[in-house]
Amino acid sequence: MKILFFGTPEFSVPFLDVLIQSKGFSLLAVVTQPDKPMGRGYEVQPSAIKLQAQHYQLPVLQPKTLRSKEIQKELEDYQADCFVVVAYGKMIPQEVLDIPKMGCLNVHPSLLPKYRGPSPMQWAILNGDKETGVSIMLLDTGMDTGHILTQEKIPLDPNETTETLQAKVHHVAPTLLVNTLKMYASGTLSPQSQNNEQASLTRLLTKEDGHIDWTQTAKQIDQQFRALTPWPGMWTIWKRKGKALRLKILNMHLLDKKTDSLAGTAQSFSDRLYIQTRTSAMEIIKLQPEGKQEMTAKEFLKGYGDIQEAKLQ
Structure with a gap:
């Protein structure tokens, strides 16, 4: 043939x-x-x-x-x-x-x-x-x-x-x-x-699809991460010192534990970084601040410890 x-x-x-x-x-x-x-x-x-x-x-x-x-x-x-x-x-x-x-x-x-x-x-x-x-x-x-x-x-x-x-x-x-x-x-x-x-029809994915809405459930955000990594990638915005800092999320894990914090709230314990969703927390394993190198959560917290209790968008 x-x-x-x-x-x-x-x-x-x-x-x-x-x-x-x-x-x-x-x-x-x-x-x-x-x-x-x-x-x-x-x-x-x-x-x-x-x-x-x-x-x-x-x-x-x-x-x-x-x-x-x-x-x-x-x-x-x-x-x-x-x-x-x-x-x-x-x-x-x-x-x-x-x-x-x-x-x-x-x-x-x-x-x-x-x-x-x-x-x-x-x-x-x-x-x-x-x-x-x-x-x-x-x-x-x-x-x-x-x-x-x-x-x-x-x-x-x-x-x-x-x-x-x-x-x-x-x-x-x-x-x-x-x-x-x-x-x-x-x-x-x-x-x-x-x-x-x-029939169902899909559309082209864009970088905007990677913007995390922390008011979703942890399961929905986990599905989004597994689907959109490595491209178009996942990201969130931290309004830090009057400026919008984009954080690219390179690795995260779904956790069962829930806190009393509002969705999108960042918390750190023992060099580990957690973000609250609508249902439970996601642990951030690896991330990349805009304009910086990739880094682990522990490395990130050394330079950005003020993220504690910040509200991500």
Whole structure:
């Protein structure tokens, strides 16, 4: 089976790897987004998929748009049987979807129709779900609305993080993709339409989503932390000496103990830092004041001991 692979971030890499390593597939080229400025220095860097494709000495296409006749002709000339799409990051127009005779298969890390859209793994943790999964689907021009070929459920542990969930997805989904491609090519799979009445749509997460509302329950804040770490990250504001100091929370633990303090109140005992929520306290293990290095709570309290009884926002 001749395949063109569409992908961009690190998440896509194991899927490219498994298609290279599995018998019966011929990877013709990789389509990824153009190099972009990244990091603190905003240096132009290639995508993770581009680097991996170069490792395999595959041709790499980086169109600014898939709507141009030139790129569509270039894609047609490969005469691929199937396009495989994993976190490409751009909507694919109908003219491109129509090119391969088997269509375009997409890997989406949720149990569709739940969590159509971006960041479905983070939203599953953020909402406290007990399970999520992976869907292999046929792409159409909607937002993850295409017919489903296969799905596999993944249980979520009580302390699941986005990083541990991604590892679980990478453990099951690449193999599911390979098996799905083989079954679909042999005609043993019947695409199933999604139930739109059960659909939910996610949105892009932003840095503002990491702003902690201490009036939430400790459980809600814990879910937020596990979903949004390392990106976009969690933060709170301490109005100190007339200035708003942003504190980035790098590690925190949910505690059972409750104090009489108001939500958002900071307290320190024996070099340990606690913040009261609506229900119980969160212990801050590691944090980073704006403009400073990362530090443990003990290190932080040496220079910011006046946080005692401060109200964080």
